[in-house]
Amino acid sequence: MSTAAHPGNHPTTSYDDAALRAPAGLVRHSRISWGAILAGTAIAVVVGAALNILGVAIGANLVDAAARDTPDATTLGVGGGVWMVVSHLVGLALGAYAAARLSGTGDRTDGLLHGLAMWATATILAGMLLGSLAGSALSTAGSAVSGVFGSAASGIGSLASAAGGEVSDRTSNDSLQSTAQAAADRVQNALVAPSGDPAQMNSDQRRAEIGQIAARRISDGELSQGDNDRLTALIAAEAGISQDEARGRIQQVEQETQQRLQQAEEQARQAADSAATAAAAAAYWTFALLLLGAIVSAMAARLGTRAVPAGAGAARFR
Secondary structure, rough: OEEHHHHHHHHEEEOHHHOOOOEEEEOOOOOOOOHHHHHHHHHHHHHHHHHHHHHHHHHHHHOOOOOOOOOOOHHHHHHHHHHHHHHHHHHHHHHHHHHHHHHHOOOOHHHHHHHHHHHHHOOOOOOOOHHHHHHHHHHHHHHHHHHHHHHHHHHHHHHEEEHHHHHHOOHHHHHHHHHHHHHHHHHHHHHHOOOOOOOOOOHHHHHHHHHHHHHHHHHHHHHHHHHHHHHHHHHHHHHHHHHHHHHHHHHHHHHHHHHHHHHHHHHHHHHHHHHHHHHHHHHHHHHHHHHHHHHHHHHHHHOOOOOOOOOOHHHHOO
């Protein structure tokens, strides 16, 4: 801080860079120590991973297939989940304590913030590691599936080649032309009815017209009275039953179709509700775990903050 004389002998205060410096005898330090935060993060990650590996070993020892004395899947799942949560919290607590202690601050608020910074860094690092592991697993699975399908395709190609050679040896152009002509005649007879009377039509013709009417029923949703009567006559002639029996059969098929559609819709709705409920539960549990980790980290950081006597160099941490 410097003063300059002005007319009237009124000193005016002006600020320069030196004014922002600490008073004599005091040294300003950064309020954040990234080295302490990174060290705490490393401790948290390694301790959590070590405890999880220990949990895997304990769980594997509980499996006794020979004596058939293995806990059920529910017990193992719940126990494994609880162990993972506890391991995660223990790692965060030790990491936050170390971050606050290594920061050298005597301010409890600064120590708490160092613990929370360690918690955030460890959470981001854990998320990146999990994402990388999941990506590697998917890539490995995709490569394995691709190899399996490639081998299968190669085998199918060889089989098809051998079968093609065998078929080529046993067939001739005359037989192929005869078969194609018979198929064409069958389709033509099915599509062109000699008369409108279903009794005068062959089975292929009746089935072809039944298929046409059924397609209109699916596309339009409803059939006209004429189409209903025609469908009844066709089914009666094809099945050799009376028209009343054919009409009852049509109604039964429509009822069964409607029931199946309703069941499929209900199952789809239930599946969607279950998926939404599971996603919401997973999000709530994840949020709760993150919040609990932040609380544990803050408490451990407060415990790890150095105790500095009042007036004994506390200013150096400001």
